[in-house]
Amino acid sequence: MPATRPKVYSSIYPYIDAANFKNAHKGKVVLVTGAGRGIGQQIALHFALAGAGTIILLDLAVANLTETIKLCEEHGSQPLPFACNVSRQKQVDSVFDEIFSKVRDIDILVNVAGVCNAKPILLETYATIWRDIEVNLGGVIQTTMKVLPRMKARGSGCIINMASRAGTITLPYLASYGVSKAGVIKFTESVQKDLDTDGLGDKIQIYALHPGAVQTDLSRRSMDPEVAAAYPKFVANRPKWVKNFNTSVDLAAAVCVALATGRVKNSMRGRYLDCEHDLEAFTTDEAEKEILSGNLHTLEVNFLGGLPNDGGSSSNLFTFKE
């Protein structure tokens, strides 16, 4: 029986309340992708409430960012909006060139831009599957590659990637989304492993976060007519399913602000966190021991008979020694 069992919250709870984080990120430069609405907009707002100096806002069009710009300004942060499709390498290259001509560095990167194309695999095409992967995973990879060298040179930084529970369980009609989010979780683990191996783990932390089940444009979007025609039951059940999306839209935002202070970096860096789990429970030595020894909050495989996943007869192959 595990010693630590975090409480579960569907909305902001006292430990992560914005009032506790006033000036926690004073003067910092924060970049949020997909900041135009939903979870990304709340994340920008909560970093403004935490005193961020400049908040770089990316979305498909600057017009999408009007409301977020206003929210940042109202709370004393300087918004820097950019139109950028995070799945397009040329756009990412030129937007980041412009960003780095305006700000010295990015202290905190939050990758939120995402799409969800719920479709039975037989109605998908390679192009539609790959588009989701390019946005949800490709976008995370591209922005991370842009900020990491400067974080390394400076010796500090934090990256938070919006993952999804769909990357840890297998659901029907969500192959492209599930693959992209599992990729985000694995990429997060892999980047942190590199940083740890290079002795930078204490300086730069990267996390994958499930923002809960939130009613947003992404979760409420209408069904593709082709799917609706072929799967009428799926369509009929959808409103009932979406009704169960009970997490408040700002919970992940408050968790991001708290995570970026580094308070759980010893136990959780490189790992996957569900934003509904009480963050305070992750700050104890006991929790840290349990997480590290059990390799919790990662994508893991379990074998019949409890056999270890150590490569069996090739177990020495993967030991890294310089």
Ligand SMILES: NC(=O)c1ccc[n+]([C@@H]2O[C@H](COP(=O)([O-])OP(=O)(O)OC[C@H]3O[C@@H](n4cnc5c(N)ncnc54)[C@H](O)[C@@H]3O)[C@@H](O)[C@H]2O)c1
């Ligand atoms: N809503 C949920 O229940 C839920 C659950 C799990 C994970 N998530 C993840 O949280 C993130 C935010 O979701 P949301 O519900 O707020 O969605 P949303 O659709 O409300 O917002 C997504 C934002 O990303 C932007 N965007 C989309 N594609 C982009 C691209 N290629 N480049 C730049 N910007 C792009 C959109 O314009 C929009 O502003 C997504 O990564 C999503 O997968 C959401």
